[in-house]
Amino acid sequence: MLEILQNLDRRWIFLMMFIAVSVPLIMGTTFPEEPSDQVMAVFHAVDDLPDGSNVVVALDYDPASEGELQPMASAFTRHCALKKHNLYFMTLWPQGIPMIQRSIDLLESEFPDTYKGKYGSKYVNLGFRAGNEGVIKLVVEDLKKSYSSDINGTDLENIPLTKNLKNIQQVDLLANVSAGYPGSKEWVLYGSAPFDIPTVVGCTGVQAPIMLPYIPQQLDGMLAAIKGAAEYEQAIINGYPELKDNPNAKEGLKRMGPQLVAHVLLISLIVLGNVIYFWERKQGMA
Amino acid sequence: MKRTIPLFISAVTGFVLICTAFIPKFVDWGNDAMAWFNILAAFAFILGGGNLLKMQLQKISAQQPGWGYSAVTLIAFFITLIVGLLKVGVHPNINFPEYAWSGDYLAEGSTFWWLFEYIFYPLSATMFALLAFYISSAAFRAFRAKNTEATILLLIAVIVLLGRTYAGVWLTSWLPNEPILGNSGITYSDFHLSHLSEIIMDDFTTPGMRAITIGIALGVASTSLKVLLGVDRSYLGSDQEA
Numbered sequence: 001m002l003e004i005l006q007n008l009d010r011r012w013i014f015l016m017m018f019i020a021v022s023v024p025l026i027m028g029t030t031f032p033e034e035p036s037d038q039v040m041a042v043f044h045a046v047d048d049l050p051d052g053s054n055v056v057v058a059l060d061y062d063p064a065s066e067g068e069l070q071p072m073a074s075a076f077t078r079h080c081a082l083k084k085h086n087l088y089f090m091t092l093w094p095q096g097i098p099m100i101q102r103s104i105d106l107l108e109s110e111f112p113d114t115y116k117g118k119y120g121s122k123y124v125n126l127g128f129r130a131g132n133e134g135v136i137k138l139v140v141e142d143l144k145k146s147y148s149s150d151i152n153g154t155d156l157e158n159i160p161l162t163k164n165l166k167n168i169q170q171v172d173l174l175a176n177v178s179a180g181y182p183g184s185k186e187w188v189l190y191g192s193a194p195f196d197i198p199t200v201v202g203c204t205g206v207q208a209p210i211m212l213p214y215i216p217q218q219l220d221g222m223l224a225a226i227k228g229a230a231e232y233e234q235a236i237i238n239g240y241p242e243l244k245d246n247p248n249a250k251e252g253l254k255r256m257g258p259q260l261v262a263h264v265l266l267i268s269l270i271v272l273g274n275v276i277y278f279w280e281r282k283q284g285m286a
Numbered sequence: 287m288k289r290t291i292p293l294f295i296s297a298v299t300g301f302v303l304i305c306t307a308f309i310p311k312f313v314d315w316g317n318d319a320m321a322w323f324n325i326l327a328a329f330a331f332i333l334g335g336g337n338l339l340k341m342q343l344q345k346i347s348a349q350q351p352g353w354g355y356s357a358v359t360l361i362a363f364f365i366t367l368i369v370g371l372l373k374v375g376v377h378p379n380i381n382f383p384e385y386a387w388s389g390d391y392l393a394e395g396s397t398f399w400w401l402f403e404y405i406f407y408p409l410s411a412t413m414f415a416l417l418a419f420y421i422s423s424a425a426f427r428a429f430r431a432k433n434t435e436a437t438i439l440l441l442i443a444v445i446v447l448l449g450r451t452y453a454g455v456w457l458t459s460w461l462p463n464e465p466i467l468g469n470s471g472i473t474y475s476d477f478h479l480s481h482l483s484e485i486i487m488d489d490f491t492t493p494g495m496r497a498i499t500i501g502i503a504l505g506v507a508s509t510s511l512k513v514l515l516g517v518d519r520s521y522l523g524s525d526q527e528a
Contacts, residue, residue, distance in 0.1 A: 008426070010426075010427075013423050013426055014419045014422070021418065036484070064414035097392065098402055130324060130330070131320075135324055138320050138321060141313065142317050145320075146321070151392070194307075208487075209492075209495050210495060212491060227451070256452065260451040262418065263448065264448075264451075265422065266421070266422060267444055269425045269426040273428075273429060273430065274429075274430060
């Protein structure tokens with residue numbers, strides 16, 4: 001048996017991973033989530049603001065990371081919409097524009113009374129600007145030096161939400177969802193830390209250890225990977241039970257099923273690999 | 287001269303930006319410098335495009351192995367560039383019904399939207415998703431408890447992998463919230479996998495990352511000073527080019 005496993009074709013492992021991810025995904029298996037303190041810090045950062053506060057939503061990711069980050073972006077957007085906050089969307093990634101559009105579609109489809117047809121007065125899409133942290137440095141000091149117009153080319157002076165906004169130090173919260181550089185770290189280094197802008201972030205699992213040192217002094221809270229998104233969704237559902245029957249509000253929760261089975265498979269493969277390794281050592285092969 | 291002017295520009299811009307952090311009067315200068323930087327960053331796209339063209343054309347003209355991929359890259363590059371520059375929008379535009387494809391070029395149904403949704407998006411997501419398969423293969427073949435350090439790493443990986451899913455709760459939720467040894471303050475429930483995972487992240491990863499971050503920051507500060515003072519000129523290219 002161990003001889004067969006020793007020379008196991010990796011395509012069998014690929015097949016096992018495919019089944020491990022696809023079966024729970026097709027079956028829609030979900031598991032209960034208990035929001036951690038860090039996730040509750042993010043929840044309160046959004047929820048404790050008075051209704052109609054100004055929130056910058058910076059979405060710095062692309063389709064490669066959408067599987068991990070879109071549930072966070074949607075959850076941030078939905079939570080802000082429940083509080084009727086005014087939203088300023090922007091991105092430092094050229095591929096981020098369609099990601100913003102997904103959040104805008106969510107606003108208009110799930111909260112038509114508050115947001116449909118309210119472009120400019122309830123939300124605005126500033127789009128993409130090149131310059132990475134250079135853009136951040138400018139928008140925190142002088143927004144219109146970096147963004148003179150929105151994504152449609154409309155002068156910011158002619159948009160009610162941006163007309164009197166000098167810089168984003170004036171907003172009540174900065175929510176960033178990022179997949180790497182430029183992203184959460186740059187927003188903290190050049191935005192929230194020097195100017196004390198309340199900031200929450202959502203990031204990929206590999207970024208989480210990089211962001212941990214900034215909590216809680218420079219960063220109010222962080223959602224790490226799909227687990228963080230699922231816990232945040234649970235926290236929002238706990239706070240707003242009317243979302244219980246909204247399947248779109250459980251995207252992160254749904255993705256925890258495949259994650260669990262994939263993790264268990266990974267552990268099984270590690271254990272099996274080590275059993276083979278020790279067996280080989282005993283046989284004097286390794 | 288070829289080296290002196292770039293060195294001068296770097297030094298002046300760098301010192302102005304440092305001053306903006308300490309002297310409020312310099313803030314506007316700093317903002318101007320950042321605005322120039324952002325404009326230059328936009329021009330970098332042109333340089334990037336030019337470089338891509340040069341490299342791929344070289345491969346095609348030399349008929350290097352895989353030159354067909356270069357041809358595909360160039361075709362994709364030019365189609366996207368033309369669609370983007372011409373802002374080919376959806377049809378029709380309410381204000382200009384007589385002009386074809388004059389509507390919003392980012393709206394659903396436009397050529398750019400189609401290229402993104404049906405080519406870039408699936409390709410990009412697929413490439414990233416393939417990682418799951420390679421990780422599983424690597425877990426089976428490479429993650430061996432060969433020595434003490436590797437064994438510790440392996441145990442921590444297992445705890446975090448289980449602790450970040452419901453499996454951790456399911457496996458250890460039966461541990462009672464009772465003290466282990468009298469009044470030691472340690473309870474059985476402290477060994478819940480989700481709790482252990484949090485301890486690893488908060489008490490081991492965070493201090494470690496803080497130390498690394500501070501080290502990197504000191505390194506960046508010293509390297510930046512060397513660049514601004516003209517001691518480190520490696521960013522200008524080799525001496526032969528000067």
